[in-house]
Amino acid sequence: MxxxxxxxxxxxxxxxxxxxxxxxxxxxxxxxxxxxxxxxxxxxxxxxxxxxxxxxxxxxxxxxxxxxxxxxxxxxxxxxxxxxxxxxxxQRLSVEDLKEIHEVRLALEGMAAKLAAEKGGSPELRACLAELQALPDGPELDTFEAQRIGWDFHKAIFQAAGNKRLAKLYADVRVQNSLAMQRVKNYDAERTRVVIKEHIAIGNAILDRNQTLAHQLVWDHLQKAMETKLRSLLAVLG
Incomplete structure (x- = not known):
């Protein structure tokens, strides 16, 4: 890993x-x-x-x-x-830029998940989790809406962590991540469904105050996302 x-x-x-x-x-x-x-x-x-x-x-x-x-x-x-x-x-970000952003996200989001789990979550995190659980699993799934809720979910983890400096760092990295993602196609419905399940599992671990599991699930989730993004970005770059 x-x-x-x-x-x-x-x-x-x-x-x-x-x-x-x-x-x-x-x-x-x-x-x-x-x-x-x-x-x-x-x-x-x-x-x-x-x-x-x-x-x-x-x-x-x-x-x-x-x-x-x-x-x-x-x-x-x-x-x-x-x-x-x-x-x-x-700025146009390269593959190497994306890898560096990914490393920073691993560090920041892993720590945020542990802190959030220590505190048992927050109302905002519970609201995002409820939205994720309410998303349809069939062909009527709106992938754009699911991804919007997903970004809100990641933000809610940092809010639940209760560390303003950590949240500020994440906000800065998120802008740079968005730059790279503009060159990558959005997730298809199949991958979006998998991501929803990953988010729900992370949310439940945080609410259960399981710091170790929450940290591990976030890392696994980000690693899978990175692999998908790299494949898409390399395809764009030829």
């Missing part, structure tokens, strides 16, 4: 007590930062797409200065890429 590299733990150590967006101090800049990051995570801005500072400022109804500061922060995080004399673009 893949173990997180030393670099992953260094990443977590460095950022556990330091806000990633340390250069952005104004409320307007924070608003711009969160808005642009959300647009990337939701696929409204695609990998390789050029950003227009002016257009973003107009659409967000903000001045160009806070948008410029937010773009600089996102460049520092590796979500955006500034090319001299050309412009700023949404």
């Amino acid at each position: 893949l173990e997180p590299s030393c670099g992953v733990w260094t990443f977590i150590w460095l950022y556990a007590g330091i806000p990633v967006m340390k250069q952005t101090n104004t409320k307007a800049s924070s608003t711009a930062y969160e808005a642009i990051r959300s647009m990337i995570a939701q696929g409204q801005l695609s990998p390789g797409e050029e950003l227009s500072e002016r257009s973003l400022a107009e659409s967000l109804q903000l001045g160009r200065t806070p948008v410029r500061e937010a773009i600089k922060d996102l460049c520092r995080e590796g979500v955006l890429m500034s090319v001299p004399l050309r412009g700023t673009f949404v």
Whole structure:
């Protein structure tokens, strides 16, 4: 089984007590930062797409200065890429990037599952689990809805863990993960059904306060997801 590299733990150590967006101090800049990051995570801005500072400022109804500061922060995080004399673009992530993101997710989500199980879950986690259990198993299954609930479920685990720094790290990694996933096709119905069952098993382990099982199930789930994503990404890259 893949173990997180030393670099992953260094990443977590460095950022556990330091806000990633340390250069952005104004409320307007924070608003711009969160808005642009959300647009990337939701696929409204695609990998390789050029950003227009002016257009973003107009659409967000903000001045160009806070948008410029937010773009600089996102460049520092590796979500955006500034090319001299050309412009700023949404970063394209490689197979190696995806592997590194996966290692970080293993470390973060494994820890979150253990902490959540120690506390016995949360109302938000129970609500997500109920939604997962209510999803139909037949051909009427909406894979997009199932995947939306799945992302909410992962977020709920971090909320149940009760560690704000851990949740912040996950939010940052999730944006980068979304960049890679925009180049990968969505799960088919068969794989989605398997993922639903994996999520339910993880949720039950957390509610049962079984820390060891919750941690192991999360790792197994992420390993299987990684294998599927890599196959899809390699197919896209040819």
